[in-house]
Amino acid sequence: KILILDFGSQVSQLIARRVREAHVYCELHPFDMSIDDIRAFNPKGIILSGGPNSVYESDYQADPKLFELGVPVLGICYGMQWMAQELGGKVEGGDKREFGYAEIRARNHSQLFNGLQDRTNAEGHGLLDVWMSHGDKVTALPAGFQMIAETPSCPYAAMADETRHFYGVQFHPEVTHTKRGTDMLHRFVLGIVGAQPSWTMPNYIDEAVKKIREQVGNDEVILGLSGGVDSSVAAALIHRAIGSQLTCVFVDHGLLRLNEGDMVMDMFARGLGVKVIRVDARDQFMGHLAGVTDPEAKRKIIGREFVEVFQAEAQKLPAAKWLAQGTIYPDVIESAGAKTKKAHAIKSHHNVGGLPETLNLQLLEPLRDLFKDEVRELGVALGLSHEMVYRHPFPGPGLGVRILGEVKAEYAELLQRADAIFIEELRNTVDEHSGKTWYDLTSQAFAVFLPVKSVGVMGDGRTYEWVVALRAVVTSDFMTAHWAELPYSLLGRVSNRIINEVRGLNRVVYDVSGKPPATIEWE
Numbered sequence: 001k002i003l004i005l006d007f008g009s010q011v012s013q014l015i016a017r018r019v020r021e022a023h024v025y026c027e028l029h030p031f032d033m034s035i036d037d038i039r040a041f042n043p044k045g046i047i048l049s050g051g052p053n054s055v056y057e058s059d060y061q062a063d064p065k066l067f068e069l070g071v072p073v074l075g076i077c078y079g080m081q082w083m084a085q086e087l088g089g090k091v092e093g094g095d096k097r098e099f100g101y102a103e104i105r106a107r108n109h110s111q112l113f114n115g116l117q118d119r120t121n122a123e124g125h126g127l128l129d130v131w132m133s134h135g136d137k138v139t140a141l142p143a144g145f146q147m148i149a150e151t152p153s154c155p156y157a158a159m160a161d162e163t164r165h166f167y168g169v170q171f172h173p174e175v176t177h178t179k180r181g182t183d184m185l186h187r188f189v190l191g192i193v194g195a196q197p198s199w200t201m202p203n204y205i206d207e208a209v210k211k212i213r214e215q216v217g218n219d220e221v222i223l224g225l226s227g228g229v230d231s232s233v234a235a236a237l238i239h240r241a242i243g244s245q246l247t248c249v250f251v252d253h254g255l256l257r258l259n260e261g262d263m264v265m266d267m268f269a270r271g272l273g274v275k276v277i278r279v280d281a282r283d284q285f286m287g288h289l290a291g292v293t294d295p296e297a298k299r300k301i302i303g304r305e306f307v308e309v310f311q312a313e314a315q316k317l318p319a320a321k322w323l324a325q326g327t328i329y330p331d332v333i334e335s336a337g338a339k340t341k342k343a344h345a346i347k348s349h350h351n352v353g354g355l356p357e358t359l360n361l362q363l364l365e366p367l368r369d370l371f372k373d374e375v376r377e378l379g380v381a382l383g384l385s386h387e388m389v390y391r392h393p394f395p396g397p398g399l400g401v402r403i404l405g406e407v408k409a410e411y412a413e414l415l416q417r418a419d420a421i422f423i424e425e426l427r428n429t430v431d432e433h434s435g436k437t438w439y440d441l442t443s444q445a446f447a448v449f450l451p452v453k454s455v456g457v458m459g460d461g462r463t464y465e466w467v468v469a470l471r472a473v474v475t476s477d478f479m480t481a482h483w484a485e486l487p488y489s490l491l492g493r494v495s496n497r498i499i500n501e502v503r504g505l506n507r508v509v510y511d512v513s514g515k516p517p518a519t520i521e522w523e
């Protein structure tokens with residue numbers, strides 16, 4: 001396995017994803033991990049991430065004893081500079097920052113780049129397109145290193161000590177703008193480190209099942225099943241491990257997608273034979289939401305009621321000793337990184353279901369090591385349908401944040417039906433250029449209920465009815481997003497169907513706002 005030490009770059013997570021894509025297990029840890037912990041982790045190779053600081057003035061220093069472990073080390077950007085400084089080279093502030101695309105020229109032989117190139121120049125040197133982002137640079141190599149790539153402004157764009165298997169690159173191989181970046185990282189982990197590509201989800205199932213059995217023994221486990229991907233895959237995995245020792249609680253708060261409750265019961269209770277308690281809490285939620293219009297207040301009420309309902313169910317299962325959650329690796333990294341990186345809270349409560357400690361249950365989090373793509377692969381390997389596993393994300397407060405202002409059961413019902421039509425059309429419409437459906441081409445799509453009435457005409461009559469907005473976005477990380485350029489014909493069809501089929505709605509609009517400045521959800 002590979003250890004990645006995180007010096008605070010925005011894209012450190014991507015390094016881990018690229019390594020996992022080579023089917024090699026890796027973990028991301030803070031840069032100040034102690035040498036004892038590093039030894040205990042027993043990495044076959046180490047990657048040092050980039051970071052926003054300067055090596056000569058920051059306290060972002062890892063323990064240099066890691067260079068004595070006898071394992072290959074790859075330093076990226078700040079990681080390279082730190083390596084150069086520690087091993088006796090020199091790092092200086094450049095007069096200008098270099099940010100963006102660069103073309104590097106591969107020099108000398110190196111296992112990292114040999115034979116990799118996007119083009120060659122007149123003298124036959126390989127040229128590679130890379131993404132640079134740095135102010136400082138290495139100005140003198142440490143003993144034992146040679147330069148393996150250069151650019152006109154960066155004489156040591158990459159360096160290598162092939163004897164000790166230490167490598168440094170000033171650019172970012174983990175981002176897609178570095179076209180052969182994934183190849184370089186895979187060369188490092190598979191070639192130079194010699195890791196076995198044995199990290200696959202079908203392999204992982206056996207290991208995870210064994211671990212869950214050891215962990216819980218004969219105890220009972222409860223899990224809050226939301227219908228989302230993470231809790232569903234966690235349920236399927238735990239059920240595979242301990243069968244009827246698992247009880248799932250599915251809280252229907254009346255703010256779910258159309259027929260979602262029935263779908264969850266079909267898939268888990270009838271399909272997989274999982275014990276699922278379905279709690280109809282619609283009246284309770286609607287009651288507490290009556291008259292509340294403030295988005296933050298609505299989120300808090302939904303979160304609080306969820307906890308309350310769940311807790312009441314948990315108390316009916318006194319044998320339960322474990323609470324299972326679908327926490328995934330990015331959540332784990334984020335909470336570890338929150339110490340060093342400032343997290344901006346734009347909306348409260350992105351995770352409804354932060355269940356209180358008073359439940360007195362131990363936490364079982366079998367997806368803690370997995371990235372989202374891996375969770376999906378695991379779901380498929382466990383027999384969940386492709387459709388469920390590749391669903392768009394759905395927020396914890398559900399339609400509660402898609403009905404603007406006060407939430408009413410009547411609005412929820414109209415919204416569910418409009419939303420279902422939109423999703424159905426996205427799934428059924430194939431883009432001819434890519435051959436993919438518009439559902440797969442968008443990252444998230446949904447309808448939003450606007451508590452505004454407008455005038456329309458239907459047949460001979462005048463109507464005065466509600467408006468829905470359609471929202472569809474394309475994004476890779478949900479931090480920024482573009483509105484999806486859906487074909488007009490598709491939008492037209494959705495609009496016609498909604499207005500014809502859902503009595504009570506007479507106008508459909510399309511949201512063409514990017515994030516930022518708008519957010520993806522409307523509340």
Ligand code: XMP
Nearest residue numbers: 349350351352393395396397478519520521
């Ligand atoms: P925004 O609206 O902040 O949404 O651009 C970014 C992503 O987060 C989802 N989201 C939530 N998920 N609980 C959740 O579990 C929430 O309270 C919540 N609010 C937003 C949103 O659907 C989008 O995918």
